Amino acid sequence: MTEAYVYVDFGAVRIQQYLTRTPGLRGHRAASNSLARATADASIEGLLGGLAEVNPEAGKADGVVSVRFPAAGTADRSEREQRVRQVQDGVFAHLRKALPGAEFASVWGEGESYLAVHAQVLQPKLRTGRVRHDLPPVAEFPLAVPCRMCHTDPAAGSEPVPEGRLALCLDCSMRNVSRRETVTDPRSPEGQLLEDIGLKPAPEDFASLAALGTAATGRNHLATVAVDGNAFGAFFTALADEGSREVELSKAKGTVSEALSAATRTALADAALDLSLAMEVERLCLVPHVVGGDDVLVSLPAEQAWRFTLTFLQEFEHRVSEATADTLDTLNRLRTGRGLDELEAPTASAGVVFAHASHPLNLLVESAGQRLSEAKRAYGGRRASVQWLDITADGPEAPAHPPLELSVLRTGDGRETATAAALSQLVTVPASHLARLTEALHGSGPLTAAALAHRVGHLDAVRPFLPPLDQLDRPGQEPVCGVGLGAALNLARWWPCA
Numbered sequence: 001m002t003e004a005y006v007y008v009d010f011g012a013v014r015i016q017q018y019l020t021r022t023p024g025l026r027g028h029r030a031a032s033n034s035l036a037r038a039t040a041d042a043s044i045e046g047l048l049g050g051l052a053e054v055n056p057e058a059g060k061a062d063g064v065v066s067v068r069f070p071a072a073g074t075a076d077r078s079e080r081e082q083r084v085r086q087v088q089d090g091v092f093a094h095l096r097k098a099l100p101g102a103e104f105a106s107v108w109g110e111g112e113s114y115l116a117v118h119a120q121v122l123q124p125k126l127r128t129g130r131v132r133h134d135l136p137p138v139a140e141f142p143l144a145v146p147c148r149m150c151h152t153d154p155a156a157g158s159e160p161v162p163e164g165r166l167a168l169c170l171d172c173s174m175r176n177v178s179r180r181e182t183v184t185d186p187r188s189p190e191g192q193l194l195e196d197i198g199l200k201p202a203p204e205d206f207a208s209l210a211a212l213g214t215a216a217t218g219r220n221h222l223a224t225v226a227v228d229g230n231a232f233g234a235f236f237t238a239l240a241d242e243g244s245r246e247v248e249l250s251k252a253k254g255t256v257s258e259a260l261s262a263a264t265r266t267a268l269a270d271a272a273l274d275l276s277l278a279m280e281v282e283r284l285c286l287v288p289h290v291v292g293g294d295d296v297l298v299s300l301p302a303e304q305a306w307r308f309t310l311t312f313l314q315e316f317e318h319r320v321s322e323a324t325a326d327t328l329d330t331l332n333r334l335r336t337g338r339g340l341d342e343l344e345a346p347t348a349s350a351g352v353v354f355a356h357a358s359h360p361l362n363l364l365v366e367s368a369g370q371r372l373s374e375a376k377r378a379y380g381g382r383r384a385s386v387q388w389l390d391i392t393a394d395g396p397e398a399p400a401h402p403p404l405e406l407s408v409l410r411t412g413d414g415r416e417t418a419t420a421a422a423l424s425q426l427v428t429v430p431a432s433h434l435a436r437l438t439e440a441l442h443g444s445g446p447l448t449a450a451a452l453a454h455r456v457g458h459l460d461a462v463r464p465f466l467p468p469l470d471q472l473d474r475p476g477q478e479p480v481c482g483v484g485l486g487a488a489l490n491l492a493r494w495w496p497c498a
């Protein structure tokens with residue numbers, strides 16, 4: 001009989017919005033550092049005072065704390081509830097002090113493995129809002145001046161900032177104090193990545209990050225990339241369900257969260273190192289804002305975004321399928337025996353948003369999240385996919401082109417798809433011609449665009465994105481390579497040149 005534990009989880013609510021609520025990159029980094037410090041195992045262990053321990057079965061994710069204590073250590077349910085409350089009081093007070101403006105939530109449940117409790121108790125509680133919240137304190141004086149940095153919370157005092165003196169809330173004051181620290185905390189997402197790849201740190205602000213780009217792209221555009229796993233919920237639930245029947249699986253339950261966090265971290269390091277720019281300037285060319293279990297948010301120069309996104313998604317898929325292969329085999333053997341569908345290895349999807357480096361990050365984070373949802377929705381949240389938006393060219397509204405499956409764009413290791421090869425060909429067409437093609441396409445349709453391309457001698461570059469030429473005048477025909485000319489011209493704006 002395995003010992004039962006009471007598991008208590010804590011998480012920052014809408015962590016991406018919270019971290020990006022101040023305008024500057026330095027403020028985000030300071031909040032990110034504070035969060036890493038506050039949620040580090042050693043900090044949490046130190047304040048639990050023997051009431052609980054850091055949960056060794058949970059994977060690492062930014063802004064998440066998981067602790068546990070043996071259920072047998074308490075006499076009955078009411079004593080367990082009381083202990084949970086004590087633990088929550090302690091952890092909430094500690095997190096509040098470190099991150100004054102964040103919102104936290106906590107859930108708890110008991111059972112013999114974290115994975116099962118997470119899938120069967122904690123997740124349902126989170127979904128239905130049966131959580132304990134901890135909110136920032138409300139203003140003591142209703143007429144207090146609003147904070148001049150985040151414009152969200154009331155100011156608590158005024159203090160010197162690089163631009164002069166400002167009335168700041170407690171949270172912005174925390175972000176301001178940490179500004180003087182030049183070192184990135186090694187436990188923060190950026191610090192971990194630097195440790196993994198051993199390059200010099202990324203630039204100090206968004207304008208300098210964008211300036212790392214090549215002259216041809218204007219050196220003033222950034223991409224925000226949001227990534228999230230597909231079908232992890234189904235995988236974990238199946239593992240929790242079957243795990244109680246099979247010894248082999250119950251071992252996997254204890255290690256799989258950790259293995260998936262590691263897959264995310266490795267894929268991020270691989271994708272960061274794979275950027276041609278990183279090698280050229282010998283420094284980290286992206287800023288990771290959040291790195292969770294299967295969840296990543298980064299900013300990087302616009303022209304590097306496709307390379308990063310495709311490498312990350314491919315590497316992630318590869319690492320996850322390696323880490324879950326044996327478990328999936330066993331799971332599927334049990335499932336088919338009981339007449340259930342076979343499960344596939346989880347993958348990830350991405351939302352990519354291009355904009356001028358001065359565009360507020362909180363809006364980009366929101367837009368990247370929406371594109372990510374569109375990509376997932378288009379493929380039932382089961383297959384690796386991507387949706388993107390170029391705000392400078394097309395405005396902030398939802399894009400007109402449909403999301404694409406990763407398998408269409410796959411690149412690298414000699415596995416370049418026909419579409420990826422055709423895009424590389426398309427970007428060799430001068431930008432002014434591409435602009436005229438876009439105009440012709442939007443104005444009078446593919447027939448005119450094809451005629452124009454023929455006239456200027458670029459029909460070959462355009463042909464894969466059109467239906468077979470003898471069917472051009474019939475509506476509803478599929479393009480040769482699966483991606484329409486409109487989407488291709490849009491992709492070509494930031495597609496890597498060979």
Ligand SMILES: [Zn+2]
Nearest residue numbers: 147150169172
């Ligand atoms: Zn503020």
